[in-house]
Amino acid sequence: MKLTTRGRYAVTAMLDLAINGGSRPVSLADISGRQEISLSYLEQLFAKLRRGKLVVSARGPGGGYRLARSRTEIFVAQIIDAVDESVDVTNCQGKGNCHQGETCLTHHLWEDLSGQIHEFLSHISLGDLMDKRDPRHRRMSADGMLQTLSVR
Amino acid sequence: MKLTTRGRYAVTAMLDLAINGGSRPVSLADISGRQEISLSYLEQLFAKLRRGKLVVSARGPGGGYRLARSRTEIFVAQIIDAVDESVDVTNCQGKGNCHQGETCLTHHLWEDLSGQIHEFLSHISLGDLMDKRDPRHRRMSADGMLQTLSVR
DNA sequence: CTAATTCTTGACTAAAATAGTCGGAAATAG
DNA sequence: CTATTTCCGACTATTTTAGTCAAGAATTAG
Numbered sequence: 362m363k364l365t366t367r368g369r370y371a372v373t374a375m376l377d378l379a380i381n382g383g384s385r386p387v388s389l390a391d392i393s394g395r396q397e398i399s400l401s402y403l404e405q406l407f408a409k410l411r412r413g414k415l416v417v418s419a420r421g422p423g424g425g426y427r428l429a430r431s432r433t434e435i436f437v438a439q440i441i442d443a444v445d446e447s448v449d450v451t452n453c454q455g456k457g458n459c460h461q462g463e464t465c466l467t468h469h470l471w472e473d474l475s476g477q478i479h480e481f482l483s484h485i486s487l488g489d490l491m492d493k494r495d496p497r498h499r500r501m502s503a504d505g506m507l508q509t510l511s512v513r
Numbered sequence: 514m515k516l517t518t519r520g521r522y523a524v525t526a527m528l529d530l531a532i533n534g535g536s537r538p539v540s541l542a543d544i545s546g547r548q549e550i551s552l553s554y555l556e557q558l559f560a561k562l563r564r565g566k567l568v569v570s571a572r573g574p575g576g577g578y579r580l581a582r583s584r585t586e587i588f589v590a591q592i593i594d595a596v597d598e599s600v601d602v603t604n605c606q607g608k609g610n611c612h613q614g615e616t617c618l619t620h621h622l623w624e625d626l627s628g629q630i631h632e633f634l635s636h637i638s639l640g641d642l643m644d645k646r647d648p649r650h651r652r653m654s655a656d657g658m659l660q661t662l663s664v665r
Numbered sequence: 666c667t668a669a670t671t672c673t674t675g676a677c678t679a680a681a682a683t684a685g686t687c688g689g690a691a692a693t694a695g
Numbered sequence: 696c697t698a699t700t701t702c703c704g705a706c707t708a709t710t711t712t713a714g715t716c717a718a719g720a721a722t723t724a725g
Contacts (some may be wrong), residue, residue: 364514364630365517365683366684367682367683372623376619390699395615397616402683402684405684405685411701420691421694421700422700423693424692424699424700426701463533467532470642471528474642477633481629485626519711519712519713540670551713553713553715554714559672563673572671572672574669574670576722578672670724672719672720673721674719677714678714678715679714680713683710684707686706687707690702692702693699694700695698
């Protein structure tokens with residue numbers, strides 16, 4: 362799991378699509394204008410998002426992109442995975458250069474943590490993020506948060 | 514919150530320190546050998562970790578670094594913050610170029626999500642990672658965290 | 666004291682990732 | 696047909712990452 366500015370751009374653009382995309386597709390030019398991301402860069406990102414089956418495209422006038430499925434079925438982890446093409450991070454894959462060393466141990470510990478972050482982002486959909494705009498859904502509970510976050 | 518390979522290196526090195534550091538300091542040369550990170554790069558990272566008060570150093574033969582405090586009191590978020598010097602990510606700070614636009618909205622949504630990840634990593638200590646019994650107890654609760662996502 | 670060890674610092678560099686540019690081709694609505 | 700918009704590949708500039716090098720300061724073992 363990697364979390365770079367590129368992933369942020371992608372999630373931002375997808376959020377824009379989820380917010381502004383109704384029955385009509387949204388053009389990249391619109392997103393570019395609103396989110397201040399260069400059009401050409403958006404093209405690169407959406408090529409990957411399309412390959413990742415997160416959006417569908419429509420060419421021609423009035424065309425653009427729309428979400429490939431409901432905003433409640435598109436998760437942040439999928440977006441980041443689509444644009445980040447995670448490199449494999451192991452420096453000891455297959456090779457036996459990491460016998461009884463500590464390398465594999467610490468590597469495994471990191472992978473574990475990384476996996477948890479991925480797991481977390483796999484449960485947050487665009488819809489979840491958007492729902493936070495609705496004040497009725499606002500529930501500030503610092504106590505509750507600590508209970509769910511800390512080691513139980 | 515950014516999550517790059519540099520942060521991974523830092524956490525890995527700190528884990529090595531937590532695992533291999535007993536009463537004696539651990540030299541960067543040792544960490545370099547075990548974790549296959551270049552010595553000079555480790556020097557850069559540990560300069561920042563020291564400034565962040567996460568490690569203390571000891572010069573001379575038999576010297577090296579040791580954790581500044583107990584492994585249960587050093588958290589992953591602190592390590593990443595120390596080496597990443599997070600840039601401010603707002604493209605609309607102060608400036609009024611983001612009035613009723615969608616830019617601020619999506620930006621805040623991302624900030625909230627990013628904040629949640631940071632919050633999560635603020636509760637995971639080196640000790641937690643080393644403690645391998647029952648990793649499920651460290652897992653994030655997406656439902657619980659969504660309740661706490663703030664609205665601005 | 667001396668010498669080896671280790672951190673400390675700064676300047677520099679190579680490689681990679683990021684972000685953006687450009688030119689054109691294909692599709693399609695009007 | 697024509698304007699709009701996705702699509703696609705090649706190219707470039709900038710930034711970040713990772714590593715190198717060299718000099719120097721502190722400390723300790725012997």
